[in-house]
Amino acid sequence: MVLVNNKEASISKEICNxxxxxxxxxxxxMRLHELLHQLPRYKREDISKITFDNGICFFFEEGETYxxxxxxxxxxAHIVNNKLKQRLRDxxxxxxxxxxxxxxxxKAFLRYDQYKFEEMLDIELSRGKLPQGIKKYEKEKNIEQRITKYLNNKFSFVCVKIADKKMRLRxxxxxxxxxxNTEDFKPSSQWFGRYSPNEEIRNSGLWLRDGLKYMPLTAVEVQKLEILIWESI
Structure with a gap:
């Protein structure tokens, strides 16, 4: 009986932890998002207005909320010093x-196109038509232009000044x-990243594949970030 109680206590402790x-x-x-929303918001045409050359950037996408x-x-973040603005322009x-x-x-656009292509094909063939609409669609699409347009229309960003490279990367x-790792940090059902062929992007709600398994920011580091954010302002 003692063993059972000890086992139950151990399970209870694990659940509590x-x-x-x-x-x-x-x-x-939550605190991170509160802090970031104190910062000036930028678009591509505002990059030259950023008053420092080293730091971290945070992107927001239209329609996505937390x-x-x-x-x-x-x-x-950027590895080479003094390249914040250059990386943003890239x-x-x-x-x-x-x-x-x-x-x-x-890659998300290409996967989206695959679904759209198949949908258009089904519609046209069901109507007994040759896939002329598909040929026109294939001819007109230009991935690079669409990416640029999507970035310009859907994204904005903020930057936090962090001069030290090691701190910046951490x-x-x-x-x-x-x-x-935050349980309720989820993308909306309409998030375009859901078309990504990369499972890490689809599941994380972030346009990222690297860094997902590192040690999360600690409360002490969040406090340090708060100081850095006010210094950035």
Whole structure:
């Protein structure tokens, strides 16, 4: 009987620890979004207005929310010092090879096109028509232009000044892991990332594949981030 009680107590403790951890993750994710919404919001044409050259950027996508705040859908940092603005501009250049972010969106467009192609084919063939609409659709689509247009129309971003490279990279991975591990941090049913062929992107609600399994940002690091955010302002 003692063994049974000890086993039950152990299970109860594990459940309690898991619940506590989940609450902490959610609280930190909420605080992160609260803090980020204090920062100036930028679009592509505003990159030159950023007053520092080293830091982390957070992207928001139209239609995506988290508990009343615009939801972070991508976190990015730069390895080479003084390249924050250059990395941001790279995302908007018509060259998928220069930006993993662009490439991820492009792959989602291709998968979306596959569904649309099959749907159009079914409709046209069911009406006894030759697939002329499909030929026209295939001719007109231009992935690079569509990626750029989507980025311009759907995304905005904020930046946090972090001069130290080691700190910058740790915050990047910690924030990504924090968001990924927060139970209620989910994409909407209409999120375009659901068309991604990458399971990590579809499931995480982030336009990211790396950093999901690192150690989440701690409460102490969230406090440090708060100081960095006010310094950025």
């Amino acid at each position: 898991f619940t506590t951890e989940s609450i902490i993750l959610r609280d930190n994710t 508990n009343g705040y615009d939801r972070v859908v991508r976190v990015g 995302h908007y250049k018509p060259n998928q090879e220069g930006s993993v972010f662009r490439k991820s969106i492009g 915050f990047e991975e910690g924030i990504i892991a924090l968001l990924h």
